Each structure stands twice: as structure tokens, then as C-alpha cells.
Amino acid sequence: xxxxxxxRKPNLAVVGATGAVGTVxxxxxxxxxxxxxxxxxxxxxxxxxxxxxxxxxxxEVVALEEEAFDGIDVAMFDVPDEVSARWAPIAAxxxxxxxxxxxxxxxxxxxxxxxxxxxxxxxxxxxRGIIANPNCTxxxxxxxxxxxxxxxxxxxLIVSSYQAVSGAGKEGVDTLxxxxxxxxxxxLGTAPGDVRRAVGDTGPFPAPMALNVVPFAGSLxxxxxxxxxxxxxxxxxxxxxxxxxxxxxxxxxVPVITTHSLTVHARFEKxxxxxxxxxxxxxxxGVVLCDNPAEGEFPTPADAVGTDPTWVGRVRRSMDDARxxxxxxxxxxxxxxxxxxxxxxxxxxxxxxxxx
Amino acid sequence: xxxxxxxRKPNLAVVGATGAVGTVxxxxxxxxxxxxxxxxxxxxxxxxxxxxxxxxxxxEVVALEEEAFDGIDVAMFDVPDEVSARWAPIAAxxxxxxxxxxxxxxxxxxxxxxxxxxxxxxxxxxxRGIIANPNCTxxxxxxxxxxxxxxxxxxxLIVSSYQAVSGAGKEGVDTLxxxxxxxxxxxLGTAPGDVRRAVGDTGPFPAPMALNVVPFAGSLxxxxxxxxxxxxxxxxxxxxxxxxxxxxxxxxxVPVITTHSLTVHARFEKxxxxxxxxxxxxxxxGVVLCDNPAEGEFPTPADAVGTDPTWVGRVRRSMDDARxxxxxxxxxxxxxxxxxxxxxxxxxxxxxxxxx
Ligand SMILES: NC(=O)c1ccc[n+]([C@@H]2O[C@H](COP(=O)([O-])OP(=O)(O)OC[C@H]3O[C@@H](n4cnc5c(N)ncnc54)[C@H](OP(=O)(O)O)[C@@H]3O)[C@@H](O)[C@H]2O)c1
Ligand SMILES: NC(=O)c1ccc[n+]([C@@H]2O[C@H](COP(=O)([O-])OP(=O)(O)OC[C@H]3O[C@@H](n4cnc5c(N)ncnc54)[C@H](OP(=O)(O)O)[C@@H]3O)[C@@H](O)[C@H]2O)c1
Numbered sequence: 001x002x003x004x005x006x007x008r009k010p011n012l013a014v015v016g017a018t019g020a021v022g023t024v025x026x027x028x029x030x031x032x033x034x035x036x037x038x039x040x041x042x043x044x045x046x047x048x049x050x051x052x053x054x055x056x057x058x059x060e061v062v063a064l065e066e067e068a069f070d071g072i073d074v075a076m077f078d079v080p081d082e083v084s085a086r087w088a089p090i091a092a093x094x095x096x097x098x099x100x101x102x103x104x105x106x107x108x109x110x111x112x113x114x115x116x117x118x119x120x121x122x123x124x125x126x127x128r129g130i131i132a133n134p135n136c137t138x139x140x141x142x143x144x145x146x147x148x149x150x151x152x153x154x155x156x157l158i159v160s161s162y163q164a165v166s167g168a169g170k171e172g173v174d175t176l177x178x179x180x181x182x183x184x185x186x187x188l189g190t191a192p193g194d195v196r197r198a199v200g201d202t203g204p205f206p207a208p209m210a211l212n213v214v215p216f217a218g219s220l221x222x223x224x225x226x227x228x229x230x231x232x233x234x235x236x237x238x239x240x241x242x243x244x245x246x247x248x249x250x251x252x253x254v255p256v257i258t259t260h261s262l263t264v265h266a267r268f269e270k271x272x273x274x275x276x277x278x279x280x281x282x283x284x285x286g287v288v289l290c291d292n293p294a295e296g297e298f299p300t301p302a303d304a305v306g307t308d309p310t311w312v313g314r315v316r317r318s319m320d321d322a323r324x325x326x327x328x329x330x331x332x333x334x335x336x337x338x339x340x341x342x343x344x345x346x347x348x349x350x351x352x353x354x355x356x
Numbered sequence: 357x358x359x360x361x362x363x364r365k366p367n368l369a370v371v372g373a374t375g376a377v378g379t380v381x382x383x384x385x386x387x388x389x390x391x392x393x394x395x396x397x398x399x400x401x402x403x404x405x406x407x408x409x410x411x412x413x414x415x416e417v418v419a420l421e422e423e424a425f426d427g428i429d430v431a432m433f434d435v436p437d438e439v440s441a442r443w444a445p446i447a448a449x450x451x452x453x454x455x456x457x458x459x460x461x462x463x464x465x466x467x468x469x470x471x472x473x474x475x476x477x478x479x480x481x482x483x484r485g486i487i488a489n490p491n492c493t494x495x496x497x498x499x500x501x502x503x504x505x506x507x508x509x510x511x512x513l514i515v516s517s518y519q520a521v522s523g524a525g526k527e528g529v530d531t532l533x534x535x536x537x538x539x540x541x542x543x544l545g546t547a548p549g550d551v552r553r554a555v556g557d558t559g560p561f562p563a564p565m566a567l568n569v570v571p572f573a574g575s576l577x578x579x580x581x582x583x584x585x586x587x588x589x590x591x592x593x594x595x596x597x598x599x600x601x602x603x604x605x606x607x608x609x610v611p612v613i614t615t616h617s618l619t620v621h622a623r624f625e626k627x628x629x630x631x632x633x634x635x636x637x638x639x640x641x642g643v644v645l646c647d648n649p650a651e652g653e654f655p656t657p658a659d660a661v662g663t664d665p666t667w668v669g670r671v672r673r674s675m676d677d678a679r680x681x682x683x684x685x686x687x688x689x690x691x692x693x694x695x696x697x698x699x700x701x702x703x704x705x706x707x708x709x710x711x712x
Contacts, residue, residue, distance in 0.1 A: 156676070160516035160619040162569045162608065177541075184540030185533075189613030195658040212658040213518045213610055213617055215670050215684040220649050224630065224672040233675070246676035250619040250684060252518065254569055255611050257545030261569055263516040263606040265621075274580065293576050302551040302568040314571050316580040319589070320512070320602030328571040328606060 009037035010350050011071055013096070015087070016078035017041035017052060017061060020170045021101055025078060025339040026054045032343060035350045042068045042075075069094050074349050076342050077101055092129030097353075099131050099345045101338055103227075106132040106235055113238045115139065116344040117286045118146035123348050131345055136337030137161050137217075137228060137251060138235040140260040141329045143310045143336070147284035148277060148325070149240060153269035155323075156246040157236060162254045162261040163217055163228075164301065167333050168204045175203030176255055179210035205253060214253040226251055258334055259301035264327040271322045274315050281312050286336070291315050304330035308340055365393035366706050367427055369452070371443070372434035373397035373408060373417060376526045377457055381434060381695035382410045388699060391706045398424045398431075425450050430705050432698050433457055448485030453709075455487050455701045457694055459583075462488040462591055469594045471495065472700040473642045474502035479704045487701055492693030493517050493584060493607060494591040496616040497685045499666045499692070503640035504633060504681070505596055509625035511679075512602045513592060518610045518617040519573055519584075520657065523689050524560045531559030532611055535566035561609060570609040582607055614690055615657035620683040627678045630671050637668050642692070647671050660686035664696055 014029070016022045022043070029039060030053075039054050041061045048063040062068050064083070069075060069091045077084045077091075077100040084102035092098050105111040105128070112122035113132045123131055134142065145154065165172035179199040188194045189211045199208045207214045218227035232249035236242075254261075281289040290299045291313040299311035311330040318324035331337055370385070372378045378399070385395060386409075395410050397417045404419040418424050420439070425431060425447045433440045433447075433456040440458035448454050461467040461484070468478035469488045479487055490498065501510065521528035535555040544550045545567040555564045563570045574583035588605035592598075610617075637645040646655045647669040655667035667686040674680035687693055 158514055158621050162518070162610070180536060180540045184536045189658075190661055192659060192662040194661075206652050207654075207656045208658050211612055212656050213612060214656055215617070215619075215654050216649055223675075224647075224649065224670065225675075226649075246674075248621060248674055248676065248680075248682060250670065250682055252617075252619065252684070254518070256567055256569060261571070261608075263571075263608065265514050265604060291580075293572055293580065293582075296562050298571050300563045300568050300570055302545075302564050303548060305546055305550075306548040314580065314606065318602075318604055319579075319581075320604065324604075326604060326606055328608070 009035060010073035010353050011038040011040070012036045012346065013040045013042050013069060013072045013075040014078065015042040015064060015075055018043040018047045018050065019078055020166055020173065021078040021334055021338040024334040025076065025343065026052060028335065028339050028343050030055050035347055038071070040068065040072060066090060069096050072096050073353060074099065074346050076346055078338070078342070088130050089128070097126070097129055097131070097349050099133060099342050099349070101133045101342050103135060103231065105130050106134065107238070113235060114345050115142055115146065115239050115341060116348060117143045118239055119241065120348060123345060124352070131349070133338065133342045133345060134235045134239060135231045136167055136333035137163060137260055137262070138232050138239070139337045139341055140310065140331030140333060141262045141264060142236060142239055143286045144281060144284065144312045144327065144329055145264065145266060146240060147280050147287060148266060148268070151280050152272055154240065154242065154245060154266060155269050156267040158248045158265040159232065160263045161249065161251045162256070163251060164256040164258045164260055164333055165209055165253065166258040167217070167260065171204050173257055175205065176209045176257065179208060183210045209253065209255050212255065215250065217251040217253050256301045258332060259305040259330055260333045260337060261301055261328065261330045264329055265324060266327065267321065267324045269323070272317055272325050274317055277315050277325055286310060287312060289313070298328060299330040301330055305332055307332060308335055310336060365391060366429035366709050367394040367396070368392045368702065369396045369398050369425060369428045369431040370434065371398040371420060371431055374399040374403045374406065375434055376522055376529065377434040377690055377694040380690040381432065381699065382408060384691065384695050384699050386411050391703055394427070396424065396428060422446060425452050428452050429709060430455065430702050432702055434694070434698070444486050445484070453482070453485055453487070453705050455489060455698050455705070457489045457698050459491060459587065461486050462490065463594070469591060470701050471498055471502065471595055471697060472704060473499045474595055475597065476704060479701060480708070487705070489694065489698045489701060490591045490595060491587045492523055492689035493519060493616055493618070494588050494595070495693045495697055496666065496687030496689060497618045497620060498592060498595055499642045500637060500640065500668045500683065500685055501620065501622060502596060503636050503643060504622060504624070507636050508628055510596065510598065510601060510622060511625050512623040514604045514621040515588065516619045517605065517607045518612070519607060520612040520614045520616055520689055521565055521609065522614040523573070523616065527560050529613055531561065532565045532613065535564060539566045565609065565611050568611065571606065573607040573609050612657045614688060615661040615686055616689045616693060617657055617684065617686045620685055621680060622683065623677065623680045625679070628673055628681050630673055633671050633681055642666060643668055655684060655686040657686055661688055663688060664691055666692060
């Protein structure tokens with residue numbers, strides 16, 4: 001697989017290389033099997049000239065403009081929605097295969113939404129030359145759910161999230177860290193509004209994150225649902241190929257730096273057992289089963305952060321419904337939830353380009 | 357109502373006056389209409405002689421022994437299960453009406469489990485002379501659920517909790533505060549195990565609480581369920597008088613000092629609308645509706661802590677089931693979740709004693 005489109009390894013652009021996702025991406029590109037020729041780092045004009053390390057080499061960041069895609073075969077976009085919406089089609093028009101991490105194209109019928117462990121085949125059908133990466137909340141659970149679905153046939157999902165602040169980018173992390181500095185060593189957290197007064201600025205969040213949980217992520221949409229909750233619903237349906245699947249999500253932000261967790265109530269067409277679910281999860285690619293609470297084994301963000309797989313534990317069968325399972329799931333929102341999945345998709349494209 | 361059992365106000369003992377719940381109880385007794393004669397403070401022999409303030413007066417703590425109940429009409433027990441299990445029957449045998457906050461008697465068929473807004477009538481039938489107070493997780497949602505049930509007829513509950521560390525008593529609070537001091541000002545939270553190494557001792561919790569969420573509260577019971585999850589199920593059924601109600605809970609601890617939150621998926625016999633649910637919650641005693649996300653209004657623990665009511669927001673009707681509502685609920689686990697509900701029950705008993 002060392003020969004690319006013209007007998008060479010394909011060239012890659014990382015657009016948004018300086019952001020929260022981009023930073024993790026550079027680490028991932030340095031760790032994984034090296035399928036790339038040039039790796040070009042792109043960000044806003046503000047960052048042009050900065051030097052970042054990828055594959056052990058200092059690489060200068062270039063500004064996002066049309067020329068940034070000259071000679072590039074595959075581009076990963078780790079930038080805000082509006083930047084992707086404008087620039088992904090420009091890159092695609094130049095023949096670049098775009099793997100986009102933003103929300104701009106995920107529900108576009110002509111853009112596949114891909115999780116390589118679940119629907120790798122979808123990569124090949126990309127009429128717009130763009131492949132979308134799911135949002136991090138969906139990604140933090142969907143590999144495990146996909147494996148159970150393949151065996152039991154999913155019929156309903158009801159999930160609640162425990163989302164890390166890095167889901168709101170670098171600004172989210174900085175906000176929680178400075179709020180924690182303001183509350184640590186105090187007696188705050190027992191009088192109404194005391195935390196709110198102490199932390200001051202809430203940054204990108206609609207309420208304090210330190211010593212708090214915030215039942216609102218994203219923006220407000222129809223009938224009281226948030227954009228984040230609708231993403232979990234619509235993206236899960238699209239990835240699993242179940243356009244009518246009932247999916248209900250309540251998305252809540254928690255004071256964790258990185259790694260999203262979810263409680264999952266999953267109902268299936270077939271009867272389930274914990275033993276069979278354990279077997280499936282134990283052998284599913286990209287999943288780690290961590291479920292022995294008698295020995296203190298269950299996933300937590302503090303243990304799952306920085307790792308690639310989806311961690312699954314607290315597997316129970318509903319006491320009222322032999323076809324329903326309860327799970328607790330953790331996934332690093334910057335790795336599998338963003339950069340890793342994008343890298344995996346890009347590698348599938350690279351393999352296709354080099355074999356064609 | 358100024359004349360008690362023998363023409364006087366009834367005398368009250370607060371057993372466990374020095375604990376997390378007891379401390380909040382002394383504040384609540386100082387704020388509410390004063391229906392009590394003597395208030396006697398009781399704790400372990402370790403605390404005997406300590407002076408605490410209640411109703412503005414310094415009061416000496418006495419040790420828990422039979423004589424502590426001499427002349428007492430009503431005793432609140434805010435002590436560990438095993439202390440209640442031993443001492444509540446001793447007090448009851450002396451004619452004292454016991455209101456117990458522990459888990460020792462809640463599922464005893466001869467002990468009513470009471471939430472005054474939901475089943476106040478149950479107070480009067482107490483063959484053992486003991487009335488039980490529900491656990492704080494159930495109490496943090498049940499007033500709102502009870503109001504909706506009265507109108508729509510509840511048919512299923514699926515809940516996930518976001519439980520504060522003070523649910524594990526003073527030791528839980530001390531543990532989170534010292535862990536926060538260890539992680540504040542650091543870059544921790546992005547490498548596997550870095551938080552675990554930094555915080556060291558996990559205190560009463562099975563994993564670090566700072567920068568983490570922990571999907572395990574209480575102790576392990578049958579089929580992978582925790583004691584906390586089974587309490588939510590069994591106590592909700594008993595309080596609502598629905599012994600067959602399907603109830604599924606996943607209980608997760610979060611780094612919040614005080615106030616439990618829950619996401620609730622509630623299915624009803626009748627069709628629901630958000631408008632009607634709003635009307636019910638707006639007029640329900642003990643509930644505050646806080647549901648205008650367009651204006652940033654939703655409940656969070658930081659705002660609900662230190663207040664009496666159950667806060668409800670993020671009310672949505674399921675997109676797949678016209679009979680299901682999604683809610684986010686917050687309740688102070690030490691006030692309504694413990695001390696306040698106990699005080700309310702004791703006041704119902706006091707009114708009964710003084711009117712009989
Ligand atoms: N954080 C997550 O968990 C997560 C998960 C899945 C998907 N995503 C998505 O991934 C994307 C990036 O998120 P993030 O969290 O990494 O955000 P971030 O930390 O704010 O980084 C944003 C990146 O975009 C670049 N950028 C911003 N405006 C630009 C412009 N006009 N032209 C060129 N580059 C521009 C920034 O470059 P400068 O440094 O030069 O400003 C930076 O590299 C977003 O669409 C987000 O929704 C995030
Ligand atoms: N925390 C909550 O959110 C919550 C909510 C609902 C119900 N509850 C229940 O309420 C009870 C108290 O909880 P907590 O959180 O307040 O616990 P805590 O902070 O540990 O306080 C325990 C109290 O019990 C006393 N005590 C312990 N052993 C005793 C003994 N052998 N004899 C006499 N007194 C003894 C302690 O007195 P010393 O100070 O003298 O040791 C202290 O006053 C528990 O059953 C708990 O499950 C707690």
C-alpha cells in the first residue's frame with residue numbers, strides 16, 4: 001500500500017490543526033501506521049507560521065486558502081461548522097476527498113456518515129467528495145450499540161449524557177480549569193448561587209461548570225430539544241441505517257475535562273441476556289468490556305481518557321423487559337469521538353486510493 | 357396547635373445532630389414555624405458535650421442511650437442504617453414516634469414511607485411507631501413525578517442520576533474538596549489514570565470524584581444492580597402505591613457538593629402535552645418549574661442547592677411516544693432529599709399529637 005494515486009503515498013491536509021481536535025489528531029497521526037506522504041497543517045491566518053510537531057517533525061502551519069489544497073489527496077476538517085461549510089466544497093472541487101468533523105454535512109443525504117467499525121462500506125459512496133464524521137456524543141456510544149444491534153436488532157434507545165467540557169473545544173477546557181481554581185479550597189457549593197457568583201464568566205457554557213452539571217449543550221431547536229440531543233437521534237439513525245429508530249437523548253454537561261459518558265437504555269427485537277451481551281462486547285472491535293463491579297470494575301472518564309476504545313460496563317438486563325439492556329459507556333470525545341474516527345475514515349480512503 | 361400530648365408542645369429529639377443531614381436539620385428547625393417544645397440533640401458518645409445552635413440557642417449534644425428519649429414525643433433519626441436498626445425500635449418501645457432517615461425500615465411493610473406532598477395520609481398507619489423517610493435520590497424527583505402521575509397515570513420510569521457527593525455524608529464532601537485542591541491549577545484530566553494518581557485516596561467512593569463521574573453508588577446487589585438503583589425502584593413504587601410499576605435507574609455520582617439531579621423518561625397511561633405538564637408542575641406544591649431554555653432557564657444544582665423545592669426543567673414530549681415526557685430535575689439531597697422531608701413528616705405527626 002505504498003503506492004498512491006500516482007504511485008505514491010497520498011498527501012494529507014489537517015485543517016484546524018491548532019484546535020482541541022487538531023492537537024489530538026497530530027498525536028494520533030504520529031502513533032498510527034504511517035500511510036501518508038506529506039502532512040500539511042492548516043489553520044486560520046492567525047496561526048500561519050506557527051510550528052507544530054507531527055510524526056516527530058516540526059511543521060509550519062499554513063493559512064486556509066485555496067492553494068493550501070494544491071497536491072493534497074485527502075483533507076481532514078477539524079474546524080467550526082461555518083468554516084467547513086464554506087471550505088470543504090472548495091477542497092472537494094479540487095479533487096480532494098474531505099473527511100469533515102464538523103456538523104455541516106452530517107445529515108446531507110449525499111454525504112456518508114461513517115464509523116468504520118459499524119458502516120465502513122458507506123465510505124465508498126460519496127457523491128460530493130465529502131465524508132462526515134459523527135458528533136462526539138454519538139461516537140462515544142455507537143460502536144458498542146452497533147455491535148449489540150448486529151446480534152439483537154435495536155428497536156429503541158433512551159440515553160442520558162455526561163459530556164466533558166472539551167466537547168466545547170479549547171475554550172471549554174480553559175473555562176472549567178479557571179473555574180476550578182476559583183472554587184478549590186473554598187466551602188462553596190451549598191448556598192444557592194454561591195458557585196455562580198464565585199466563577200464569574202461562564203465562557204462557552206450557559207451556566208457554571210465547576211461543582212455543577214448543566215442540562216443544556218448546543219443550541220435550542222424545536223419543541224425544547226437541543227441541537228446536541230437531535231444530533232444523537234439523527235446521527236444514530238443514519239449510521240445504523242435505521243431511519244425510523246426511536247431515539248431519545250438528554251444531553252448534560254459535567255465537570256470532566258475529556259471523555260463523554262452515557263447511560264444507555266437499549267431495547268431490542270430479540271430477548272437479551274447479560275452473558276450474551278458480555279460475549280458480544282468482549283469480542284467487538286473497538287470496544288473494551290469493563291464490567292465487574294464486585295471488583296470495582298466499571299468505566300469512568302478518568303480511566304478511559306486518552307485511550308482509543310469505547311469502554312462499556314454496568315451491563316444489566318431490565319427487570320421489567322427481557323429485551324432491554326442498561327449500559328454505562330465512556331469514550332474519549334477527542335479520540336474516538338473526533339480525531340481517531342476521522343483518522344480511521346481517512347485511512348480507509350487512503351487504502352482505496354492506493355489500491356485503485 | 358400549642359397544646360401537645362399533655363397540653364404542651366411535643367418534645368423532639370434529633371438523633372445524628374452532628375452529621376451532614378443533622379446539620380442541615382438544625383438550620384431547618386430554626387427556620388420553620390416552631391411547633392416543638394424541647395429540642396434535644398443526640399449523637400454518638402464521641403460528640404456528647406459538644407454545643408450546637410438550634411433555634412438560636414446553644415444546645416448541648418447528649419449521647420445516644422435509652423435515657424436520651426425520656427420525655428420525648430417525636431425522634432428524628434439521621435444516623436447510619438445499623439444505628440437506626442438498633443435504636444429506632446428502642447425509642448418506639450418508649451412511645452416515641454420515630455421518623456427515620458436511614459434505609460433500615462423503608463421497605464418494611466409495617467412502616468409507611470412518606471412524602472407529604474404525595475402520600476401524607478400514610479403517616480397515620482404506623483404499626484411499629486416508625487415512619488420512614490425515602491432515600492435522597494428518590495426524593496429529589498418524586499414530588500414532581502407524583503404531581504404528573506396524579507393527572508396522567510404513570511406507567512414507566514427510566515431515570516439516570518447525577519448525584520452529589522454529600523449523599524455520602526460529610527466524608528464524601530471532604531473527599532471531593534481535597535481532591536479538587538489536588539487537581540486545581542494542573543493540566544490533569546487528559547491522560548489515562550492521571551487524575552487517579554493525583555487524588556490518591558478515594559475516600560468513601562470507588563473511584564476519583566474530581567474531574568470524573570462514577571457509575572456506582574451504594575453497594576452491589578443481584579444481577580449487577582446497586583443498592584441505590586434498587587432503592588429508587590422499590591421506594592418509588594411504595595410511595596406512589598404502584599407496586600408493579602416498571603422503574604429502571606442508573607445511579608451515577610458527579611463532582612457536585614450538594615443537590616442531586618436526574619434525567620427522567622416518564623411514560624404515562626394518557627397522552628401528554630408539554631403545556632399541560634407545565635401547568636401541573638407550575639401549580640404543584642413543592643415544585644418550581646424552571647423551563648425556558650431560550651432565556652437560559654433550566655435547573656442546575658448550583659442554583660437549586662440550599663432551596664426547598666424540587667426544580668424541574670427541560671420538559672419535552674418524546675418524539676416517538678405521545679405518552680412519554682423527558683424531564684431534568686434537581687433537588688437538594690440534604691434538604692428535601694433528607695432533613696426537610698423528615699421535618700415535614702415530623703410536623704404532620706406533631707399536628708396529629710396536638711389535635712388528638
Ligand atoms: N471537541 C470535540 O469533542 C469535538 C468532537 C467532534 C467534533 N468536533 C468538531 O470539530 C471541530 C473543531 O472542534 P474543536 O473542539 O477542535 O474546536 P477549537 O478547539 O475551537 O479549534 C478550532 C480550529 O479551527 C480553526 N479555525 C477557526 N476558524 C477558522 C477559520 N476561519 N479558518 C481556518 N481555520 C479556522 C482554528 O484555528 P486557529 O487556532 O488558527 O483559530 C482551530 O484550529 C468543530 O466543528 C467541532 O464541532 C469537536
Ligand atoms: N446525606 C444524604 O444526602 C442523605 C440523604 C437521605 C438520607 N440519608 C441518611 O441519613 C443518615 C445520616 O446520613 P449523613 O449523611 O448525615 O451521615 P454523616 O454525615 O456520616 O453523619 C452521621 C451521624 O450519625 C451519628 N452516629 C454515627 N454512629 C453513631 C452511633 N453509633 N450512635 C449514635 N450516633 C451515631 C454521627 O454522630 P457523631 O458525629 O457523634 O459520629 C452523626 O451525627 C444515613 O442513614 C443516611 O443514609 C443521608
